[in-house]
Amino acid sequence: MTDIRLIASDMDQTLLKSDKQLPAGTFDRIRALAAAGIEFVADSGRAVYTLEAMFAPVLDAMTLVAENGAVIKRHGELLATNLMRPADYHEVVRATQARQLGVPLICTLDSTLFAEADRGVQQEMSHFIATMGFIPDLLALTEDVPKATVYFAAGDAYTQADAFYRPHFGDRLAVTVGGPTFIDLMAPNVNKGRALRQLGAKLGIAPAAMMAFGDTDNDIEMMQTVGYGVRMANATPNMAAHTNYRTASNDEAGVLRGIDLVLAGQLPAQG
Numbered sequence: 194m195t196d197i198r199l200i201a202s203d204m205d206q207t208l209l210k211s212d213k214q215l216p217a218g219t220f221d222r223i224r225a226l227a228a229a230g231i232e233f234v235a236d237s238g239r240a241v242y243t244l245e246a247m248f249a250p251v252l253d254a255m256t257l258v259a260e261n262g263a264v265i266k267r268h269g270e271l272l273a274t275n276l277m278r279p280a281d282y283h284e285v286v287r288a289t290q291a292r293q294l295g296v297p298l299i300c301t302l303d304s305t306l307f308a309e310a311d312r313g314v315q316q317e318m319s320h321f322i323a324t325m326g327f328i329p330d331l332l333a334l335t336e337d338v339p340k341a342t343v344y345f346a347a348g349d350a351y352t353q354a355d356a357f358y359r360p361h362f363g364d365r366l367a368v369t370v371g372g373p374t375f376i377d378l379m380a381p382n383v384n385k386g387r388a389l390r391q392l393g394a395k396l397g398i399a400p401a402a403m404m405a406f407g408d409t410d411n412d413i414e415m416m417q418t419v420g421y422g423v424r425m426a427n428a429t430p431n432m433a434a435h436t437n438y439r440t441a442s443n444d445e446a447g448v449l450r451g452i453d454l455v456l457a458g459q460l461p462a463q464g
Contacts, residue, residue, distance in 0.1 A: 197455055198398045200226060201234035201258070201389055201415060203407040204244075205321075205372060207425055208235070208448045213320050216446040220251050225456055227254040232396065234258055236385045238371040238411055240300050240339075241266055243323040260300055261369060261411055262388030263339035263379050273391055274302075276337035277380045281366055285341045285378050286331045288361065295343040295353065295376070299331055302339065306331060314344065341378045348373040351410075369411040377411065386414030404455065406440065406448045408432065423451055423461050438463055 202208045210216055223233045234256040235244050241259035245252060245266075256267040265273040282299055289297040296314055299306045304324040307314065312327050319325075328334075345353055354370045358378065362368055367379040385405075393400060404421035405412070408428040413435050416422035422436035425447050438461040441447035451461045 195455055195458060195460060196402050197231060197404050197421065198402040199232040199234060199389075199393065199396070199404070200452060200455065201236040201385075201403065201405040201419070202448050203385075203405075203412050203415075204235060204237040204239055206408040206427060206443050207406050207412075208443065210444050215247065216449055218446075218449055220248075222449055222452045222456075223248075223251045223255050226452065229456060231455070232256060232392075232398070234389070234392065236262075236389065236405065236415060238340075238369075238375065238377055240305060240322065240324075242303065243321070246323045256392060258385060258388045258392070260339035260383075261367070261371070261377055261379055262383050262385045264302070265388055265392055267392070267395075272395060273388075274339065275380050275383045275388075276339055277341065277366070277378070278337055279335050281380070282334075282338060282341040282378070283332050285343070285362065285366075288357075289343050292357070295345045297331060298342050298344060299334060299338055300340040300342060301334075301336065305342075306334070314346070317346070318344070339379070342371075343376045343378075345374050345376070350374055350376050370409065371411045372409060384414035385412060386416075386418035389415060389418050404451070406451060407436075408443070421460065 226233045236258040238261045241264045244257045263275045286297045296311045305322045309327045354376050367383045401420040403419035405415045405419045406423045408425045416435040423438040424432040424436040426442040440451045440461045
């Protein structure tokens with residue numbers, strides 16, 4: 194048997210298949226984990242309302258960590274928020290618009306907002322965002338929000354993060370890359386690992402008794418937090434330095450395979 198009491202999984206390129214769908218049997222595994230006393234956590238850069246739509250049949254049996262840790266919701270109850278101030282995301286919007294190399298978007302607690310001038314990305318974004326809106330000016334927003342994101346259709350988010358966003362914002366905001374097309378910026382110290390520590394403190398679960406599955410940079414802090422870090426076969430190469438276990442790819446239901454091993458009292462392959 195294992196001592197695992199919580200299993201967290203990233204979504205895109207981890208739990209989700211390449212077609213952005215959950216693998217068959219996901220809900221059955223979440224129910225089986227709950228019956229075994231193991232909390233399942235969807236720990237994602239996606240918005241909380243997108244995750245709620247995706248996991249609607251099993252929301253009473255799991256936790257959602259959304260926006261890279263800015264929002265934590267368990268069994269339908271909002272547990273914590275770690276929000277970004279208007280002055281900070283306004284600066285991100287201004288800088289992005291001035292560079293003309295990416296599309297800024299603001300993730301509120303209720304929807305994801307774009308400038309009206311960027312309406313052309315609506316179809317592309319529908320694969321990632323359940324509720325989106327378009328407003329004349331993102332700088333007119335005055336509420337605290339979970340996250341600002343910059344979308345790079347060219348797929349060069351890793352390069353842009355190192356070239357501009359980390360040097361310009363990394364000293365006062367959390368900056369991470371959620372794959373080749375998205376850079377996410379949050380309030381200081383917000384990340385998936387910190388959110389798991391917050392959740393663990395509320396549930397009485399130590400990080401050493403947690404397992405996490407992930408594939409890329411915005412999962413690093415999560416892997417550094419948990420006792421059992423598992424990388425996908427399709428993970429970016431740098432993730433090998435932050436994980437001690439491995440599983441099959443997202444298109445081979447690698448997360449479900451790992452869950453099945455835990456339910457059987459075993460662990461994924463080491464290395």
